Amino acid sequence: xxKPNAEKRSLARPVEHRAAEDGKVTVAGYAAVFGEExxxxxxxxxxxxxxxxxxxxxxxxxxAYFDHxxxxxxxxxxxxxxxxxxxxKGLAVEIDLPDTTDGRDVKALxxxxxxxxxxxxxxxxxxEWDETVDxxxxxxxxxxxxxxxxxxxxxxxxxxIAMRSLEDSRKEALExxxxxxxxxxxxxxxxxxxxxxxxxxxSKA
Numbered sequence: 001x002x003k004p005n006a007e008k009r010s011l012a013r014p015v016e017h018r019a020a021e022d023g024k025v026t027v028a029g030y031a032a033v034f035g036e037e038x039x040x041x042x043x044x045x046x047x048x049x050x051x052x053x054x055x056x057x058x059x060x061x062x063x064a065y066f067d068h069x070x071x072x073x074x075x076x077x078x079x080x081x082x083x084x085x086x087x088x089k090g091l092a093v094e095i096d097l098p099d100t101t102d103g104r105d106v107k108a109l110x111x112x113x114x115x116x117x118x119x120x121x122x123x124x125x126x127x128e129w130d131e132t133v134d135x136x137x138x139x140x141x142x143x144x145x146x147x148x149x150x151x152x153x154x155x156x157x158x159x160x161i162a163m164r165s166l167e168d169s170r171k172e173a174l175e176x177x178x179x180x181x182x183x184x185x186x187x188x189x190x191x192x193x194x195x196x197x198x199x200x201x202x203s204k205a
Contacts, residue, residue, distance in 0.1 A: 008068060009038065009046075010119035010151055017097075017110050025097045025107050031120040031148045033090035037137075044136045053086045056122075056145040064095045065149045068121060072102045074150065084148070093118055093148050106150055114152070121146040 075082035126142035
């Protein structure tokens with residue numbers, strides 16, 4: 001089931017496969033790479049920071065799908081058929097393909113070179129926005145990870161959700177400016193009253 005606030009990001013990188021003597025087929029690749037800027041629909045740029053998946057990987061029960069379709073399960077982290085690791089490069093993925101129609105299809109498509117992408121579904125829980133550059137730059141610091149997928153057509157989804165995040169960030173910045181302005185005005189008022197009282201006390205003396 002798709003999470004209401006989920007975003008998806010895809011990476012067009014080689015997806016490798018290897019077969020063991022017992023016939024088990026494992027595919028491997030990266031669903032995300034740290035430090036690389038991605039253009040998100042022309043609205044903003046995005047970078048995933050190192051450590052963004054650390055907390056999620058400690059507790060998340062992540063599933064692997066084909067093309068983000070929850071009805072086409074390829075593996076699951078709690079079953080050991082999906083293995084996720086955050087290394088110096090990014091989010092490394094290994095999936096032991098099932099002996100199902102989808103599993104066999106994915107194997108054949110990778111062998112033919114028809115598939116060269118991995119993706120992940122997530123919700124940002126910690127981020128930073130830099131609006132001193134155009135377009136704005138979003139740095140994803142921490143995510144809740146829902147799923148990873150082997151994808152036939154890498155794409156960037158969830159832009160509208162990320163745009164709402166940008167708008168929220170802008171509202172927070174405006175509110176902070178307003179609070180700072182009010183605090184500065186209050187300090188000026190207090191200082192002026194103190195100066196008046198000081199001058200009044202001096203004239204009486």
